[in-house]
Amino acid sequence: MLIALLVPLSLAILLFAFILVRSAIAKHVVPNFEAALVGAIVSFFDTLGIGSFAPTTAWLKFRRLVPDRLIPPTMLVGLTPPSMAESIIFLILLGVLVDPVLLVGCVLALLMGGLLGVPLVARARVWVVQLVVAIALVLAAIAYAMTNLHLFPGGGTAGSLPLALMIVAIAANFGFGVLLNFGVGNYAPTLVMLSLMGMDPRLCFPIMAGGAALTGAGASIRHIQIGQIDLRIVLGLALGGIPAVLVAAFIVKTMPLEILRWLVIAVVLYAAMVMGHASWRGRREHKAEGATAPLAIGS
Numbered sequence: 001m002l003i004a005l006l007v008p009l010s011l012a013i014l015l016f017a018f019i020l021v022r023s024a025i026a027k028h029v030v031p032n033f034e035a036a037l038v039g040a041i042v043s044f045f046d047t048l049g050i051g052s053f054a055p056t057t058a059w060l061k062f063r064r065l066v067p068d069r070l071i072p073p074t075m076l077v078g079l080t081p082p083s084m085a086e087s088i089i090f091l092i093l094l095g096v097l098v099d100p101v102l103l104v105g106c107v108l109a110l111l112m113g114g115l116l117g118v119p120l121v122a123r124a125r126v127w128v129v130q131l132v133v134a135i136a137l138v139l140a141a142i143a144y145a146m147t148n149l150h151l152f153p154g155g156g157t158a159g160s161l162p163l164a165l166m167i168v169a170i171a172a173n174f175g176f177g178v179l180l181n182f183g184v185g186n187y188a189p190t191l192v193m194l195s196l197m198g199m200d201p202r203l204c205f206p207i208m209a210g211g212a213a214l215t216g217a218g219a220s221i222r223h224i225q226i227g228q229i230d231l232r233i234v235l236g237l238a239l240g241g242i243p244a245v246l247v248a249a250f251i252v253k254t255m256p257l258e259i260l261r262w263l264v265i266a267v268v269l270y271a272a273m274v275m276g277h278a279s280w281r282g283r284r285e286h287k288a289e290g291a292t293a294p295l296a297i298g299s
Contacts, residue, residue: 035236113177
C-alpha cells in the first residue's frame with residue numbers, strides 16, 4: 001500500500017515539476033532571491049513541525065511582495081516542492097507504521113478537497129480571501145501558543161483508529177484540503193485531531209506530509225494553469241525550501257523551538273491584523289460600489 005502511494009506521488013512530482021519549469025521558461029521568469037531565503041527558513045522549521053504557511057503569509061504581507069489575493073495560491077505552489085521532499089522522507093521512515101487504510105484515505109481525501117478548493121479561491125472576492133487568511137493566521141498563532149504552553153494533546157501510541165474515528169479523520173481531511181487553497185495549513189489541525197483520537201504524534205507526519213505533497217501537486221498544477229500566481233516568488237520559495245528540508249530532516253535532531261515560536265506568533269498576529277483590516281476596508285468599498293451601481297446605470 002505504501003508503494004502504491006509512493007508511485008502516484010512520484011508521478012505527480014514529475015508532472016508538477018515539468019509544468020512549473022515549462023511555465024517559468026515560457027514567461028522568462030527568474031526566482032526572487034528574497035523569496036528563496038524565506039523558503040529556506042520556513043521549510044527548515046516546517047520539517048521540525050512548526051509549519052510554513054503562517055510565517056510565509058506574514059512575510060509576504062509584511063513586505064508586500066505579492067498582492068493579497070495572490071498570496072494563498074502563490075504560497076501553495078511555492079511551498080509544494082519542499083513538502084514533496086518532506087513527504088518522501090516521512091513516508092519512507094514512518095509510513096510503514098501507519099494503518100494503510102487511514103494513510104491512503106486521508107491523503108486522497110485531502111487531495112479531493114484541494115482540487116475542489118482551487119476554483120473557489122480563484123473566484124472569491126479579494127476581501128473574502130483576506131478575511132480567510134486573517135482567520136487562518138490567528139488560528140495558527142493560537143496553535144503555536146498552545147504548543148509552547150503544552151496545551152496541545154500529547155497523543156497516544158496508536159498507529160491506527162477505530163472505523164468510526166477513521167471515517168471522521170478522512171472526512172476532516174477533505175475539509176483541510178479545501179482550506180489549503182486559502183492559505184490554511186493542514187499540519188496543525190491534522191496533528192491536533194489525530195492526537196486527540198489517540199494516534200502517536202510521530203505517525204501523523206506521514207499522513208500530513210503525504211497529503212500536503214499530493215494535494216499541493218494537484219492544486220498547484222491547476223493554479224499554474226489559471227495563472228493567478230507570482231512565478232518569481234513561487235520559484236524562490238521552491239528553490240530555497242528543498243535543500244532546507246533535507247538539512248532539517250537528516251542533520252537536526254533536537255532544537256529549542258519555543259522562543260522561535262513566540263517570535264513567529266508576534267509576526268503572525270501582526271500580519272493577521274493588517275490582513276483583517278484590509279478585508280474590512282475592502283468589504284466596505286465593495287458595499288459602497290454595490291450601493292452606487294444602480295445610480296450609475298440609470299444616469
